[in-house]
Amino acid sequence: MPQGEIGSAARLGGDMAGGDTPPSNSPPSNTPQRALRHWQLICFTLLSAPLAMVNFAVVSFVPTYYAIDLGLGLALVGAVFMFGRFFDVFTDPLVGALSDRSHSRWGPRVPWMVLSFPPLLVFGWMLLVPPAAVGPLYLFLVASGYLLCLTLFDVPYSSIGLEISPNRHERSVLAGTKAVFQIIGALMASLVPVVIAAQMGLSLRTLAMIFVTSMPLALVAFLIGTPRYSQPARAARPSLWTAWRVCLARPAFRQMMIAFFTVQAANAMTVGLLVLFVTHVLQAPAMVGQMFLMLLLGTAFFVPLWIYLSKKIGKQQTWITAICLCTVVLLLAYGVAPESTVMMQMICVGLGACMTCDAVMPTSMLADIVARDEAEAGHPRAASYLALKNAASKMAFVAPMGVAFPILGWAGFDKAGTNAPETLSFLLFFFAGLPALLRLITATYLWRGLKPQNSHATA
Numbered sequence: 480m481p482q483g484e485i486g487s488a489a490r491l492g493g494d495m496a497g498g499d500t501p502p503s504n505s506p507p508s509n510t511p512q513r514a515l516r517h518w519q520l521i522c523f524t525l526l527s528a529p530l531a532m533v534n535f536a537v538v539s540f541v542p543t544y545y546a547i548d549l550g551l552g553l554a555l556v557g558a559v560f561m562f563g564r565f566f567d568v569f570t571d572p573l574v575g576a577l578s579d580r581s582h583s584r585w586g587p588r589v590p591w592m593v594l595s596f597p598p599l600l601v602f603g604w605m606l607l608v609p610p611a612a613v614g615p616l617y618l619f620l621v622a623s624g625y626l627l628c629l630t631l632f633d634v635p636y637s638s639i640g641l642e643i644s645p646n647r648h649e650r651s652v653l654a655g656t657k658a659v660f661q662i663i664g665a666l667m668a669s670l671v672p673v674v675i676a677a678q679m680g681l682s683l684r685t686l687a688m689i690f691v692t693s694m695p696l697a698l699v700a701f702l703i704g705t706p707r708y709s710q711p712a713r714a715a716r717p718s719l720w721t722a723w724r725v726c727l728a729r730p731a732f733r734q735m736m737i738a739f740f741t742v743q744a745a746n747a748m749t750v751g752l753l754v755l756f757v758t759h760v761l762q763a764p765a766m767v768g769q770m771f772l773m774l775l776l777g778t779a780f781f782v783p784l785w786i787y788l789s790k791k792i793g794k795q796q797t798w799i800t801a802i803c804l805c806t807v808v809l810l811l812a813y814g815v816a817p818e819s820t821v822m823m824q825m826i827c828v829g830l831g832a833c834m835t836c837d838a839v840m841p842t843s844m845l846a847d848i849v850a851r852d853e854a855e856a857g858h859p860r861a862a863s864y865l866a867l868k869n870a871a872s873k874m875a876f877v878a879p880m881g882v883a884f885p886i887l888g889w890a891g892f893d894k895a896g897t898n899a900p901e902t903l904s905f906l907l908f909f910f911a912g913l914p915a916l917l918r919l920i921t922a923t924y925l926w927r928g929l930k931p932q933n934s935h936a937t938a
Contacts, residue, residue, distance in 0.1 A: 515644060515653070515706065522704025523643070524657045526636060526697045530629075531664030533603055533690050536683065537625075539668070541606065544679050549613050559619050563626045568870045570630050575866025578635045588635035588862070589702070595631035596698060600691050602628055607687035634869065636701075638862040641846040642853075643706055651789050654842040655782045658835055662779040669771060726863050731848050734928055736871055739841045741921045742802065743875035745914035746834055748883050749809065750774075751876075752910045753827075759898055759906065762817040770827045777831025785836040789843070795925060798840040802922040805833035809918070812911035841868070883909040 602625035808829035
């Protein structure tokens, strides 16, 4: 079975550039060798759409609805969801390690998904459709329950995506297709309030109805059509702490994690400040929704390009290319003037195009790392790797609230009124300047890990 990742930072670059290298320890004979059929690919990735739909609503609409419409206040609602983010940092690795250590006739992942599925639907409905008289305790319990059940379901589910294909390029196709369905879900969440032209409470109820009806159908398709195999353990499983330490000790994984965290932090600042940028720099608050739509469309349309490019020049080189292109797009933001709508639309499409590569390539690279490591270790580790990556991603998205917002407040930024050019320069720095700098540092770091003789190899 061809594997992609070589267990050192230097060899990672050459392997990602091309050339499948068989592992020293071959995987068990029951490892699937045939490529996934199209219908199997759809059956696996279909679950991503309703999950992304609700997650987009939880991030974009739910906090404002609870804070303003239900009167709980911005500070309290923000504190509840910040707690949920930090809580995930601990629960994700724990669930991942426990999933790797589970045993069943259906493999280590499916029982976690099936058992967490009913409470996930219940808590999802309760979060989107709260009672009229809701208090802080309700929000805390329901939001915590939803986030915990989401972790119990999504970590094993996404881990299967790292394991089901023996082909390096097909792992990119899997990650790209999953990203497309996630974008479809996010688009559904953003369009429902526009299409039904109703107050946010009714829009969230509509999203909840779509969620509880589509998720069971998607799960049935997943259970019927997704190929799975249970790899029997050929070595003793380490303790939970040792399992995490072994994952983090792998140079290739550390390199990918450092780059991924830095890029995600840059993306979080840009996306988190997009509303303020459109409102105060472009001076077109009515176009905020349109700019988010352009961002989402950019992510969807460019997925095939990155998958094709990764097959030609390698996954890591493709990611470096996207990082550098996004740097150029970000610097164009310094040329945005009031009402320069077309330029801002192009920037949003460019940002979306590059950010989708930030999601697809690291996931595909992680699948290569997992394939090599599991073949060498003799027992599953996909969920542990994925959960550590998820924890880093969630920590990175705290960047706007933990860094940019406090400094903007110190600089006297007025969200509701007008701001002096000196104050807007702080907004520009956090929206474009600092993210561009972080991306340049990341691209240099990744490029230094490539083997020169393999930098132009093909997969």
